[in-house]
Amino acid sequence: MPASEKVLAFPVYPGVTPLDLIGPLTVLKTPGIGGTRYRTVVVGERAEPLATDTPLGLQPAATFAEMPNPWAVIVPGGGAATLAAAEDGALLSYVRSATAEAQVVGATGNGALVLAAADLLRGQRSAIHWAFREPLEELGVIPADQRWRADGRLHTAAGGTAGIDMALPLLARLRSKAIARFGQLSAEYDPQPPFGRVDPDPADAALARTLRDPGSAPIAAPAASDERLIALVLYPGLTVLDVVGPLQVLTMLQRFAPGYRCVTVWARREPVPTDVGVAVVPDRTFEEVPHPAIVLVPGGALPTIRAMSDPRVRDYVRATAASADLVTSVCTGSLILGAVGLLEGRDATTNWFYSGILEDLGATYHQRRWVEDGNLLMSAGVSAGIDMALHLAARLTDEATARRVQRAIDYDPQPPWGGIDYDRIPRLPRAIRGAISLAAPAVAARAKRLTRAERSKAADTQSVVRP
Structure with a gap:
């Protein structure tokens, strides 16, 4: 890879949760002008289609062997499948070696279980999908109450769109806050759950x-x-x-x-x-x-x-x-x-x-x-x-x-x-919208x-x- 290029690797495994992967991947793909080139790559043990926890398969763009020294490693969650992934020798071996010199080590959903199984989180606090707090504790990690948490090079997020919440400030760090806000606007990440927040209940x-x-x-x-x-x-x-x-x-x-x-x-x-x-x-x-x-x-x-x-x-x-x-x-x-x-x-x-x-x-x-x-x-x-x-x-x-x-x-x-304030959108996005409208007829x-x-x-x- 070019010397100025920094790779953000997303290791995947059978049963991965697409939203945990695609949410932050979409944000971090937001283009920037000038400076260091960052490239996101989805990696797997083999570059062949694998099943997810939905009826949508994914095909990694590269193998573990092809991306040995990424600048960042972010492990997505995968529901119950992550419990099995936390015992996957090939995956754990890659995560251990790839994170040795990585500047950012992250996880979304319950992907923190893989980091914990690779002995990267012992005694630390980590965000995780609420339903997997107990397995994380069993691996010697303290579940955090935050939706996402940044602690030095460690970035962890809970489930749903917490990976997007985590990726936006990370993008601001890599590029600028203006570019991160543009990424938020491009994805129209202005969430409005129809029933508001969902609080814990006895079930x-x-x-x-x-x-x-x-x-x-x-x-x-x-x-x-x-x-x-x-x-x-x-x-x-x-x-x-x-x-x-x-x-x-x-x-x-x-x-x-x-x-x-x-x-x-x-x-x-x-x-x-x-x-x-x-x-x-x-x-x-x-x-x-x-x-x-x-x-x-x-x-x-x-x-x-x-x-x-x-x-x-x-x-x-x-x-x-x-x-x-x-x-x-x-x-x-x-x-x-x-x-x-x-x-x-x-x-x-x-x-x-x-x-x-x-x-x-x-x-x-x-x-x-x-x-x-x-x-x-x-x-x-x-x-x-x-x-x-x-x-x-x-x-x-x-x-x-x-x-x-x-x-x-x-x-x-x-x-x-x-959220997004549509009354105060910067000049460049408005110009882009105007250009698209000119082509509309x-x-x-x-x-x-x-x-x-x-x-x-x-x-x-x-x-x-x-x-």
Whole structure:
């Protein structure tokens, strides 16, 4: 690697929790101008797809052997799988050697268990997912009450989006606070959980045991024919946090309401590149899930503009929307809904930067965390997908169940500098938004031409087959 490059390595293992990985990875990928180059790399024992605790696979970009001396090592959590990972010889050997000279050693979720098993935390305080405090204590570490904690080179965070909370000040240290705030705005990390904070309750001990040992409280699964599928659409270059946030919520919902099941879909079962340099692997193809009960479309930047014209994405979204009970989107995913003609005259939202394109597609833009209009449910930028998914979980079940899901994933967001003040956004982000709005008519016009052509073709086909 170049002498001026500093690598931030994220070691992963089977059963890792995507949100614990992708949250801080998204923040730390925020580009900066000049100075030292920082590069984030997801590393595994082998550079081949591995399972997570959701229906989304991950493919590490490099092996442990290829990244022996990173500048930073941050270990994501993985629910009950981390207990097994804490006994994984190859993983522990890498963590011990890679952290020997690392300037930052971190963990998110219950990833602190791996650091503790590698004997890097003995006698120290560490943040961790609340349900795994006891196993951490058994390894000689003192669980901290903070959502995230920085102590010298050691940075640890609890679950949910605590990794984002931790990564923002770390990015400010690496780059500047202005760049970190820009990263917060890009991800629209202005969290507004629909039920507020979730406080402890008498059932927490039982829930903790279930999270540490899912088999201790088995739930009878419905027959496959009775399950209602929630299809999360993938496409090349997408903002993967758009998918991972709601997927983490809705996968946990399956544990408490097994009548719903999440699937991730793309045209083929093969790795799909994303915005953070790690490929993701769907568990189904479009053809295998033609009629989901709910379809969710994530967003991105330029790749989403391309997806608006991709016939594979357009055909699937349009076809599933015709029969789905709910059509949902995260961030600029709503632009894809608009591109196939689903938002004309409808209330909608999207990432703040892209509101001009949404309006040129015929929608009425609202700057809110999520917007509902009939069977459409759309969230604002990136992290808003988590808040929307909790709202959706309550809509599908009830508020008590949704609050239990929130507690289970340890979603208690606390941005280090508070939320986003949209009335005081700096000049550069406003200029970027303005430039995107200038391009909006051309982007929308192409999408509209494709929609008219598709509708004309469908009408011609119907006239030919009509008796």
